[in-house]
Amino acid sequence: MLRPILEGVDHLILAGDVWQQRKVGRGRAEAQAMYEELLTLAEQRGINVEVLRGNHDPEGGKGVTWLAEKSILVSHGDAVYDEATPWSREMGKHRKEVEAIVKKYEPQSHLAAACADRAREIALALKVLPLPKLPVPFNFFATALWPPSRTFEMLRVWRGMGRQGLRFLENSGEGASVLICGHFHQAGIWEGAGKLFINTGSFMKGSRPWAVDLNHGELKAHGKLTARELSLGGAEFRLGEVKGRWLL
Template sequence: MIRHIEPEPGERIRLISDVHLGHARSTVGNVETLRPLLRGCDRLIVCGDLAETRACAFQARGMEMKHAFASMCREEGVLLHTIAGNHDPLEETSVLKLYGGRVVAIHGHALYKVGAPWGWEYLNHKQACRDLIARHPLCDTDLEDRMALAREMALLSPPVLQRPHVSKNRLLRFMAHCGWPPSRPLAIIRAWMTMGGLIHRFTERFFPEARIVCFGHFHRCGQWKRAGRLYVSTGAFFKNARPSIVDLSDGRVTGIHTESWLTTKA
């Protein structure tokens, strides 16, 4: 679950997250549009939610696109490392540590015990979530237990992708899904405003040796420096979001950027 990698000197490493292959709102409709992303790196690390692999309406398409993307990485000679997110919780690696733990890559859903406090999975199953948390009494002090909780929480209930029973009007359905109850959009805004502090406290508790921490989950790009560390939120390849691409070499960040062709759906 917690994996360590020691890259060779000069290896070029690229990190992204939240591609959501197969999802109707992903900005990647064809994996070929991601081929330029693979050029200029030796390893690609996806910090969770590469594809929709949970049991849902997007699962078959997500699995198909995931396999196609993995094949493309092999064609380009790029080593692909995938980290478990809440949309692909069965990936083997939950935390990836590089350069002796000086660089850490995670998804970010483990920052919350409930995974995503704005998600319908939690809003519709609050008691079940509380019961699951109670079965992980070490999750505040033990990283393995915290990541096990994150995985089980992601598998606890099927995702709610839309609310077709509300109305035939697409706008009303969207408002009902995203804007009701009011606590849902408020929780999203609060998460965006507090994610810097959340990741800092999580790092202090579970991997204080880290100097660079890259994470996804929030669909919001950002970077912060605190207590001698650099934190980078890698955004998302998703409608109304944008991805942030992080390049590393020899344990140092060599670039953080977005590219317009990465958000062009084909």
């Protein structure tokens, strides 16, 4: 499904939550196989792949990466919030542990990579709670919306997401003017005080995925940045509507 998007790409950054490492048994093996298939497709096309880790795949990968001479910061997005996933179902059970992790990283919270390390530690601390097996569509509601307090927490986070992303860029972006991340499942563009925050959404049901593409010539500090929707036509994703275009 992703094949058409890989055409003409020389460097691909996968910004975390690419596959679900928190599943057990066959689900995990299937997710890993799909992830490896994606890496193989990229490899066959000579694409240089950089994998960032997310809260669902915290085991490997880098926390952050920089483009265009550190003017663009790419990260999964769980580094943006002190608690990484404030809406997490498991947060209540691990509150104390999470508070200790946040405190430990406080002196380094002006560094993007340290915030990403903090998010990783939190992801690993939140042990997955088993959910009851339910038939479709109840399983979706159970995994996405249970417990109900989680829904309110998600809405609260979504509403403040743009502001929070720009604040993170200001406080921990180390001078970068652009932050690109995913994590929040709601694609969007926020601009303020000369800074730009792009969220690429998600491939999950109910969300829309975007891709951001950077084209630069000889001078690495300059280039054209384009945010596009990935639209599903038949069985394949294609680069769709342009959502924003910027010159660095």
